[in-house]
Amino acid sequence: MNDPRKNEGSEPTTHFGFQDVPESQKAQKVAEVFHSVAAKYDLMNDLLSGGMHRLWKRFTIELSGVRTGNRVLDIAGGTGDLTKQFSRLVGPTGEVVLADINASMLRVGRDRLLDRGVAGNVKFVQADAEKLPFPDNHFDCVTIAFGLRNVTHKDDAIRSMLRVLKPGGRLLVLEFSKPSSNLLSKVYDTYSFNFMPLMGKLITNDADSYRYLAESIRMHPDQDTLKAMMVEAGFERVTYHNMTGGIVALHRGIKP
């Protein structure tokens, strides 16, 4: 795919929120955001979504079709909400890999899961979604929840996920998207550009990270664009389900 941001003789740029930054710097900047919010990530998720993120993740689990003995990869698994549920579903004969590029998030997730007795069938791997360190045709299901918008090269990441999936395996992408109604979109804009940075300032003393969150959501591809990206990468039967009026969408594709 041709990237209009690429100029001859200079490093290509990508977006970091509403800013354009050199591609080599985006991962570092995203890492700084997540190092900053890791400790209070769960609390902020509950506060900012009003607990709705639990229902969005619940729906993701329901559409995953994961069964006993399956091998599941939870990319950008953060504090391990999905991993905990997958660990229950796959049982002792299955395996769940919680992967995150950010060491702080991975540490918080690992500690949280171990404290809750989730162990035995869970592995923790620090990995870049664009270059997944797993063999081809290895997983029955791959999920990435609220992580794809932070990835620098989304096409590469989707192709990498396709590679590690077994034929017939499912990719589930849970991500913020574009609200389906204009009125909801206006309310949502006001909420995310005013309330979210304010809450970030009050609770984590870091308004910038939550401003980045709001901006990165606006820069993320909408439902149909992401669907087209998954089809182009090679997924079949790609569908998406809007949740909470399209504020969040769950895309699902099957590896042929």
Next chain:
Amino acid sequence: MVISGLLAGVELGLNRVLRLDSTALPRLAGLAGRVIAVDCQKPSLQLFILPDGEGLRLAAHWAGEVDCRLQAPATSLLRLATSREKTAVLHSPEVELEGDSAVLLELAGILQDLELDWEYELSRWLGPVGSQLLGSHLRSRASWTRETLDSLRLNLADYLSEESRSLVGQREADARFAELDRLKLALDRLDARVERLAQKNKPIA
């Protein structure tokens, strides 16, 4: 989303209740990995039940394979949930079962055998003395209520059969039923005798 939210709340409450029984969770662990679909026909509603060692997971959707599917109207499902004899409800004609019914029967058995230790749960909140006092008070009230209801039922039956003569008494009814049974037997014997005589007097062809 609304149904998912409701199911999440029900699941949370249900699993708390299941934890009050010492054998329910280990028995549910034996059903881990099995999926039961419940199709309510009137009103149209679908529910998936996934048991495991941590309790029951309730889902409004399930993309994977289903081991057992139960189709029934809401009234039958309600009877199934509240009745002590769940297997009897499962065999009623309006209830349809597809797939591995053993999974559903095992789950019904686990739920039927629940013996909830409410006093333990109370003691976590009130302490041992408070829970013992409240428990013994509740038990004596429950016993008094049970005895009162039994006594009321017996008195009402006596009044209706012996005093107002609105209903036939149990003993009187038993005597009449016994007479009817004897009469039926005598008729059967007479019938058999007539049949035998008819055979005996039949001209040989």
